[in-house]
Amino acid sequence: xxxxxxxxxxxxxxxxxxxxxxxxxxxxxxxxxxxxxxxxxxxxxxxxxxxxxxxxxxxxxxxxxxxxxxxxxxxxxxxxxxxxxxxxxxxxxxxxxxxxxxxxxxxxxxxxxxxxxxxxxxxxxxxxxxxxxxxxxxxxxxxxxxxxxxxxxxxx
DNA sequence: GCCAACGTTGGC
DNA sequence: GCCAACGTTGGC
Numbered sequence: 001x002x003x004x005x006x007x008x009x010x011x012x013x014x015x016x017x018x019x020x021x022x023x024x025x026x027x028x029x030x031x032x033x034x035x036x037x038x039x040x041x042x043x044x045x046x047x048x049x050x051x052x053x054x055x056x057x058x059x060x061x062x063x064x065x066x067x068x069x070x071x072x073x074x075x076x077x078x079x080x081x082x083x084x085x086x087x088x089x090x091x092x093x094x095x096x097x098x099x100x101x102x103x104x105x106x107x108x109x110x111x112x113x114x115x116x117x118x119x120x121x122x123x124x125x126x127x128x129x130x131x132x133x134x135x136x137x138x139x140x141x142x143x144x145x146x147x148x149x150x151x152x153x154x155x156x
Numbered sequence: 157g158c159c160a161a162c163g164t165t166g167g168c
Numbered sequence: 169g170c171c172a173a174c175g176t177t178g179g180c
Contacts, residue, residue, distance in 0.1 A: 007178090030176095031163075054178055112179080130161045132177050 003143040005049040007134040015050045015062040015105050023067050023101040027075045028083045034135040039070040039096045059109035060146055068099035106150040120145045
């Protein structure tokens with residue numbers, strides 16, 4: 001089983017949106033490395049840290065699981081979509097998506113600043129300068145550290 | 157809104 | 169295949 005961090009702008013799609021939906025497809029990925037992670041490495045049951053970016057307090061806000069492996073991102077075929085890509089076609093799809101299923105929401109986000117401050121999380125890609133990938137692998141230890149930190153705070 | 161860091165595009 | 173120009177990301 002693998003572990004991931006996936007970024008979303010909450011104004012576009014938030015953890016609450018995923019909670020409401022239960023499961024949802026993760027469309028709009030238009031970066032080859034992020035696509036390759038989904039296409040080649042994500043399996044059903046993989047666990048995901050759900051991260052809110054471009055918001056007042058960026059950070060991990062909850063968890064999800066991968067519930068369907070990579071399949072063509074249909075928004076690339078839709079000229080009306082902001083994610084339209086004329087180079088992608090149903091015959092030869094360039095972009096992929098996976099489905100995520102909601103797992104949990106943190107009472108308070110584990111903020112980017114907090115991640116920066118924790119020695120155990122010093123190698124997380126999300127705090128590496130210039131790292132903008134919207135899908136990033138995390139280690140099991142990092143995943144569990146984030147989760148424990150969130151749970152410990154909720155227990156107080 | 158600024159801007160650093162990157163990724164992509166396209167002319168050559 | 170180089171690389172300048174351009175677009176995007178995302179924290180601040």
